[in-house]
Amino acid sequence: MLSIFQNLDISHYIYLSCVLFSIGLFGVLFRRNAIVLLMCIELMLNAVNLLLAAFTEYMGDPNANGQMFVFFIMVVAAAEAAVGLAIIVMVYRNTRKTDVSFLDSLKD
C-alpha cells in the first residue's frame, strides 16, 4: 500500500486536494444547514492537511515539519468542531432551526 502512495506523482495530490477544497468551499457557500457547513469546513481543512503531508514527502524533509503542522491543524479543527457544534446546539434550542440564512439577528 505505502509504495502506491509513494509512487504517485505530486500532481495527483494537488488535484485531489483542490477538488476537496473546492467541494468544501462551495458547500460552505451554498448549503444552509449549519451542521453541513461545519462538515464542509472540516473538508477544507483536511484538503490542506493532505497537501501538507504530500509536500513534506515530496521535499524529503527529514524533520517532517509539514506533517507536524497537520497534527496541529487536526487538534485545532477538533476544538473548532466542538465549539461550533455547541453553538449550533444552543442556537437550535432557542430557535428550533439550524438554517444559517435565518440567523441574521446580529445585524441589528
Add this chain to the structure above:
Amino acid sequence: MNSIALILGLPLIGFIINGVIGKQLPKIVSGLLGISTILIAFILTASKLSQFVSNESFSESLKLFTFLNVDNLVLEASFKFDRLSIWMTMIITGIGTLIHVYSMAYMWNDEGFHKFFSYLNFFVFNMLMLVLGSNFLMLFFGWEGVGLCSYLLIGFWYSRPEYGKAARKAFIMNRIGDLGLLLGMFLLIHQFGTLDYDGVIEGISQGKTSAGMLTAISMLLFVGAMGKSAQIPLYTWLPDAMAGPTPVSALIHAATMVTAGIYLIVRTQVLFEMAPFTSEFIFWIGLSTSILAALIGLKQNDIKKVLAYSTVSQLGFMFVALGCGAYTTAMFHLTTHAFFKALLFLGAGSVIHGVHHEQDIRLMGGLKSKMPITYITFLIGTLAITGFPFLSGFFSKDEILTHVFEHNKIGYGLMVFSALLTGIYMFRMFFVTFHGSYRNTHFSFDKVHESPMGMTLPLIVLAVLSLIGGALNLPEYLTHQSGILANWLKPILTIEETKHAISHSTEYILIGVAILVFVTALLFTRSKYVSNHHVPKDEESTGVQGYMENKFYVDELYNTIFVKPLEGLSDILGNFFESKVISPLSFGINSVLTKVGKLNRYIQDGNIEKYLLYMVIGVVILIGINLFI
C-alpha cells in the same frame, strides 16, 4: 518652617476651609478664621522686619518647585522677601486685617458671609503671591488671581444683573491689560532667557538688548499696569467696580490690588530707567488720568463713585511720580493712599450702613451729629487726601509735586490744578454728606445710627495711621536727613534717585503753593455747600458740567467703538454665517453620510452566507494581487 510659606499658606488655608465647609461653620468661627489667618501673617511679617533693619542686604527666599524646564528656560515657583516685597506685604496684611475686622460687622447679616470671607482670604493669598514672587511668572499668577477675586467680589451680589455686568467689565478690561503684560513677559524670555527679576536686571546691565527693545518691553509692561491700576484708557472699570460690597472697594479697589501696577514698575525700575520714552509716556498718562478722573469726580453724587474716581486720580499721581523716576515717592504715596483711601471707603461704608443702604449724597446731609466717630475719622481722611499740612497725604503729595516741578514746569501747573480739584471734590462730598440738613424723606433721621464697634475700631486705627503716616518718609527740610522709606528702599533701588536739585527756598515756595491750594479748595467748597446750603441738583447740567456729569461719555465712546461693532459682528456671524453657511454645511455632510450609511446597510444584512461569499471574494482578490502584480 519658612516664614514665607506660612505667610502665603495661611490665607490659602483660610480660603479653603471657609470655601469648603464655611456654610456649616457658625458665622463667628468663619469670620474669626478669616481674620486670624491674615492677622497671623501680619504678625509674622512684622517679626521679620527686625532682620531687615539689622542687615541691609538681608533677603529670604523660598523655592517650592520647578514650574517649567524646557531647553534653556527654567521657570521656578519661587518667592522672595526683600525690602520692597516686605513693605508691600506689611500694607496688604495690615490693612487687610483691619478690613477683615470691619467686614465681620459689615457683612454680618449677609447670607454669603462665609463665601465673602473665603474670597477675601483668597484675594490676600493672590496679592501676596504677586508681591512675594521672585519672578514675573509668580507675579503673573498673582496678577490673574487678584483679577479673579476682584471679579468674584464685584459680582458678589450676583442676583442684581447690573452688578454682574460691572464684574464682567472689570474682568474684560483687565484682560486687555494682562495681554500687554503677557507679551512683555514673552519679550523678556526672548531677550534674556529668564523671567527672574535678578536675571533680567543682570541681563540689562550687561547690555544684552537694544534700547528699542527695552522701550517695547517697558511699554508692554506699562499696558499691564494701566489695566490693573485703572489708567487712561483702561480706567472705566474701576468706578463700576463699586458694585461690590464696600470693604471690597476699600481693600481691593483702593488700597492693594490697584496698586499692583505701581509695584510692577517699581520692581522693574531698571527697565523703565533705560527707557526714557516710556517714562515720559507714563508721566503724561498719569497726569491726564489724574485730571480727567478728578473732573468727573466733581460731579458724581454716589458717595462710592466719588471715592472711586478719587482713587483713579490718586493712582494717576503715583504714575506721575514713577514717570519722573521718583520711585520712593510713588511707594510713599502708595502707602499713605492705602491708609487714607481705605479709611475713606470704610467711612463711606459706615455711612451707607447708617442710612440703610443709601449711597446718594443728595439724600444724606447733617450726619455729623448722628455718627460722631465716622464723622471725625472721615474728616481726618478727607484732610489727609486733600493735603492738610502735616497729615500723611500732605507729605506724599508734596513730594510728588516737588519732583514734578523739577521734571516739567507745565506738568507741575497741571498737577497743582489736579490737586485743587482733589480738594474740591472731596470737600464737596464731605460737606454734602455730613453738614447741612438731612434730606432723605424715605428713611427718617431718627433711625440713622452710628455703626457698631467692629466697624468704628478699624476706622479709628486707620485714622491714626492717616494722621501720622507721613512720618514714614519725612522730607529733608524738616529733619535734615532722608526719610525712613527712602533709606529703607535704597538698597533695592538699583539706580540712585536724583536728589532734589532745587534750593530750600524754592521748596518752601512749593509747600506754600500746596497749602494755598488746600485752603482755596476748602474755602470755595465751604462757602458753596455749608454757608449757602447748596445741594447738587437732580436735573441734568449743560455744557462742560454736563460732560463731567456724564463722565465725558467715555463709556459711551467705548461702547460705540468697541462693543457695538463687536456685537454687530457677532450678530452677522450668528444670524447669517451660522444659519446660512455653517448649518447647511454640517447638515449637508450629515445627510451625505447618512445616505452612504444606508447603502452600506444593504451589504451588511446579517446573512452569514453573504459574509462568507465576501470573504472568499476578498481572499481571491488578495491571491490575485499576490500572483499577478
